[in-house]
Amino acid sequence: xxxxxxxxxxxxxxxxxxxxxxxxxxxxxxxxxxxxxxxxxxxxxxxxxxxxxxxxxxxxxxxxxxxxxxxxxxxxxxxxxxxxxxxxxxxxxxxxxxxxxxxxxxxxxxxxxxxxxxxxxxxxxxxxxxxxxxxxxxxxxxxxxxxxxxxxxxxxxxxxxxxxxxxxxxxxxxxxxxxxxxxxxxxxxxxxxxxxxxxxxxxxxxxxxxxxxxxxxxxxxxxxxxxxxxxxxxxxxxxxxxxxxxxxxxxxxxxxxxxxxxxxxxxxxxxxxxxxxxxxxxxxx
Amino acid sequence: xxxxxxxxxxxxxxxxxxxxxxxxxxxxxxxxxxxxxxxxxxxxxxxxxxxxxxxxxxxxxxxxxxxxxxxxxxxxxxxxxxxxxxxxxxxxxxxxxxxxxxxxxxxxxxxxxxxxxxxxxxxxxxxxxxxxxxxxxxxxxxxxxxxxxxxxxxxxxxxxxxxxxxxxxxxxxxxxxxxxxxxxxxxxxxxxxxxxxxxxxxxxxxxxxxxxxxxxxxxxxxxxxxxxxxxxxxxxxxxxxxxxxxxxxxxxxxxxxxxxxxxxxxxxxxx
Numbered sequence: 294x295x296x297x298x299x300x301x302x303x304x305x306x307x308x309x310x311x312x313x314x315x316x317x318x319x320x321x322x323x324x325x326x327x328x329x330x331x332x333x334x335x336x337x338x339x340x341x342x343x344x345x346x347x348x349x350x351x352x353x354x355x356x357x358x359x360x361x362x363x364x365x366x367x368x369x370x371x372x373x374x375x376x377x378x379x380x381x382x383x384x385x386x387x388x389x390x391x392x393x394x395x396x397x398x399x400x401x402x403x404x405x406x407x408x409x410x411x412x413x414x415x416x417x418x419x420x421x422x423x424x425x426x427x428x429x430x431x432x433x434x435x436x437x438x439x440x441x442x443x444x445x446x447x448x449x450x451x452x453x454x455x456x457x458x459x460x461x462x463x464x465x466x467x468x469x470x471x472x473x474x475x476x477x478x479x480x481x482x483x484x485x486x487x488x489x490x491x492x493x494x495x496x497x498x499x500x501x502x503x504x505x506x507x508x509x510x511x512x513x514x515x516x517x518x519x520x521x522x523x524x525x526x527x528x529x530x531x532x533x534x535x536x537x538x539x540x541x542x543x544x545x546x547x548x549x550x551x552x553x554x555x556x557x558x559x560x561x562x563x564x565x566x567x568x569x570x571x572x573x574x575x576x577x578x
Numbered sequence: 579x580x581x582x583x584x585x586x587x588x589x590x591x592x593x594x595x596x597x598x599x600x601x602x603x604x605x606x607x608x609x610x611x612x613x614x615x616x617x618x619x620x621x622x623x624x625x626x627x628x629x630x631x632x633x634x635x636x637x638x639x640x641x642x643x644x645x646x647x648x649x650x651x652x653x654x655x656x657x658x659x660x661x662x663x664x665x666x667x668x669x670x671x672x673x674x675x676x677x678x679x680x681x682x683x684x685x686x687x688x689x690x691x692x693x694x695x696x697x698x699x700x701x702x703x704x705x706x707x708x709x710x711x712x713x714x715x716x717x718x719x720x721x722x723x724x725x726x727x728x729x730x731x732x733x734x735x736x737x738x739x740x741x742x743x744x745x746x747x748x749x750x751x752x753x754x755x756x757x758x759x760x761x762x763x764x765x766x767x768x769x770x771x772x773x774x775x776x777x778x779x780x781x782x783x784x785x786x787x788x789x790x791x792x793x794x795x796x797x798x799x800x801x802x803x804x805x806x807x808x809x810x811x812x813x814x815x816x817x818x819x820x821x822x823x824x825x826x827x828x829x830x831x832x833x834x835x836x837x838x839x840x841x842x843x844x845x846x847x848x849x
Contacts, residue, residue: 380761388758390783404763
């Protein structure tokens with residue numbers, strides 16, 4: 294059970310002066326149960342790759358298969374395969390349209406032909422997922438909400454489709470820290486409970502370090518590094534710098550502390566680990 | 579997805595046509611349109627088509643690109659052709675049951691649809707070879723003399739600049755919203771007309787909201803930079819006519835003259 298990307302390339306606006314190759318010979322397999330973070334410089338092809346994973350874009354060459362079904366074809370099998378992959382776009386609150394929050398979240402499940410009873414169940418589940426109280430919010434207009442709440446409704450709209458592969462394109466951009474933490478906490482719970490794959494596109498190394506167990510670093514339309522999050526951050530710093538990507542703050546802090554004479558043993562990639570290793574070095578724990 | 583819409587999109591390049599003063603190009607386009615309406619014979623249409631093709635060649639544009647700009651109106655063009663084909667009076671050259679095509683109807687139909695095609699092609703050449711900003715500079719400068727009659731030249735030009743500027747932005751936005759709704763299983767094709775109209779709502783509503791939001795933001799940003807209309811505003815790029823503009827104008831005049839002569843002489847003999 295996986296998304297297989299086989300040697301795809303993609304060119305925007307082919308055969309015009311605006312032609313630009315966004316992806317070049319990308320091959321990657323994402324298994325269920327993986328939490329993958331895609332990081333890379335702006336314009337490195339992260340979002341373009343994401344849009345290939347559920348057939349929104351068709352590769353110029355190569356193919357994408359979800360659970361063995363090639364997305365290029367038509368028919369019910371392909372449609373079902375596409376429905377398995379949910380994608381939360383950047384600033385998803387800009388896609389809200391319905392009169393009530395309920396209707397907006399129900400849009401996806403209804404399109405996949407679920408009965409009204411099931412739709413309601415899904416909407417309740419999705420609203421719970423993003424931390425919006427069903428009784429309070431279901432019948433309100435999504436346009437009266439704050440930005441953070443609108444974002445949550447939009448995310449719920451995708452979660453309600455019960456995706457087996459959930460792609461999130463910078464879900465935390467422009468959110469306050471508490472909404473961000475709430476969304477990620479829920480995401481982790483669902484990820485662990487349901488054995489889905491999460492693909493997180495982010496500019497925040499901290500988010501990548503904290504949540505992802507695998508890291509795809511993209512540069513100029515290619516995958517520059519593919520590996521375990523810890524190993525990439527700890528061992529491939531030079532290569533990361535080459536493609537314009539930073540390491541998490543906690544590694545930098547470790548470096549500074551080491552320069553000041555405190556000898557920390559490891560390179561912690563999250564702040565929790567950093568605290569632990571400082572305590573250990575100081576003999577406080 | 580929507581990026582293949584080419585009407586009104588600048589196609590950067592270096593050529594005689596690209597370098598022309600925007601005013602020359604606008605006036606030439608207008609003269610060409612007049613010429614198209616003057617044309618009344620097969621010969622003059624052939625001449626106009628040759629003219630358009632040579633302009634495309636001079637502008638170093640891919641012919642296919644210009645031909646593609648007809649796409650948005652192909653239904654109207656085919657309809658025009660069909661109506662003229664089937665309603666013409668005169669010598670019957672083909673008939674089937676109650677339908678018949680006459681020679682006159684055929685010539686008329688081809689000329690009428692040719693008219694539309696030429697109009698579309700010449701206006702696309704204008705926008706392909708002139709960047710929107712330069713184009714509106716040209717319009718503003720052309721409208722300036724009418725200011726004393728109360729034509730708000732600068733305001734009109736500014737409105738056009740903004741409208742043109744936002745076409746690609748809104749297209750991109752539409753593309754994004756469509757993708758987001760498609761990712762939630764929306765389908766925009768199939769079903770009857772009501773189902774389809776309903777299917778458009780998930781795109782149109784977010785699009786309107788974002789257009790209003792953008793307009794609002796733009797207004798604030800312009801005010802923050804002390805924009806207060808055209809009064810006393812100067813331009814960074816002053817428009818100056820060059821030799822090539824006179825060459826182009828002469829070419830255009832010659833074309834009109836020939837078309838006019840053809841029309842006048844057609845009073846004497848048809849064809």
